[in-house]
Amino acid sequence: MVGPEIERLMQLLSRLPGLGPRSARRVALHLVEKRETLLLPLAKALSAVGDSVKTCSVCGNFDSVDPCSICADPRRDQTILCVVEGVGSLWAMERASVFSGRYHVLGGLLSALDGIGPDDLGLGRLRARLDGSIREVVVATPATVEGQTTAHYIADFLADCGITVSGLAHGVPVGGELDYLDDGTIGAALRARRSF
């Protein structure tokens, strides 16, 4: 009823995260209505990303240059490496503007359920980066069971390298109410309490 082109567009849109068939239909209609101002610029932007963006061969970040602009930036601290699950975590760290070192993107987490073992994470590639200049590896995997399993595995894996392997602190999120926090977080925050 809507023609094969719009049908195909709706079908692809419904595969985007957070969009179901209904919202995909709404987005498709909006795009057709704004053909000149939104649909064509979006098509162009997608092609531009498809043509130019590649995976950094050093750290696994996405950028239009390889090595990526973070790896190539001489002002970044060359002695510290932050290990993250994916590029989404890397972006989150960069938005927070608190880390000045470089990254290492795992591309996944250890998961017995999904059949992802140590070999799938390419930890050899991480180890190969640990030449003499790197003093510390911060493992910033998520605070989930899989994230923490992965963090401990990496800590063990790098134990004989003679460098510091650290992890992000657990605790009360800034702005967080105790009322809404789970017991595990409150326990972790209490155990890691510090004197003023």
Added chain:
Amino acid sequence: MVGPEIERLMQLLSRLPGLGPRSARRVALHLVEKRETLLLPLAKALSAVGDSVKTCSVCGNFDSVDPCSICADPRRDQTILCVVEGVGSLWAMERASVFSGRYHVLGGLLSALDGIGPDDLGLGRLRARLDGSIREVVVATPATVEGQTTAHYIADFLADCGITVSGLAHGVPVGGELDYLDDGTIGAALRARRSF
């Protein structure tokens, strides 16, 4: 930090209905991760829609042919016309598979707030379609204040054409609980009650 191409993509995605800056970022990341299977096909699908889909010069529907496949279909009832706000309403009517006539898309509703007057709706174009063959116009604008104002305006506007102008019935939505219905709907349903 993410490069100009991804930045531009995020900015355009955040202009889609239902997507804010956060979900646009999530969608952009997903697209970059699925470059071959999702990003490039989506770019192609958007270009295809941009190249082929046009507005039907008869009814205002979107289709790759003009007149659209509904207007051109000889099996559709040529004596009845359904007036809708936009193509979204037309799609909803078609999904319901209850209407066999043809459509007329207004492209908006009367709105003092948005400064949309009768001249902006192109009602002359609607009147021009009412040659001898059309016996009834069903005004299926939404059951909002603006939708109903528009419906009454159209009914007055076509009063001297000598054809039936009708509107969709108000009442309890099928599957609807009275508990969750507003008073206006319950009142309308009671006034329009029918004997079994």
